[in-house]
Amino acid sequence: MSPLTPDQRATLLPALHGWQPCPPRDALRKVLVFEDFNAAWGFMSRVALAAERMDHHPEWCNVWNRVEIVLTTHDAGGLSMRDVELARCIDRYAEEAGARTA
Numbered sequence: 001m002s003p004l005t006p007d008q009r010a011t012l013l014p015a016l017h018g019w020q021p022c023p024p025r026d027a028l029r030k031v032l033v034f035e036d037f038n039a040a041w042g043f044m045s046r047v048a049l050a051a052e053r054m055d056h057h058p059e060w061c062n063v064w065n066r067v068e069i070v071l072t073t074h075d076a077g078g079l080s081m082r083d084v085e086l087a088r089c090i091d092r093y094a095e096e097a098g099a100r101t102a
């Protein structure tokens, strides 16, 4: 898996909503807040199944209704298209679960 090119970064990253850089790592970070633990865990279950299908896994942490997610591609040493694709998938599921970005 190759890292994103400068052109891909310039066009694809600004189109993602609410994802922030995560220095010093070449990674994207987002914190989502759900109504309660049940909603957060349901969202995480959906993302986990998608991550397995994509063979691309988030680094994440859950505390009750809050889910902190970091995306990067270990095999590429930084961001790749897989992170963009997983971010889009996460955003779709988060919206369907009624999450807000912290």
Ligand SMILES: C[C@H](O)[C@H](O)[C@H]1CNC2=NC(N)=NC(=O)C2=N1
Pocket (backbone or CB within 6 Å): 055, 056, 057, 058, 072, 073, 074, 075, 076
């Ligand atoms: C062997 C397996 O395909 C790899 O280790 C996959 C699994 N999930 C992964 N997830 C992420 N985030 N980065 C990777 O480089 C990665 N590699």
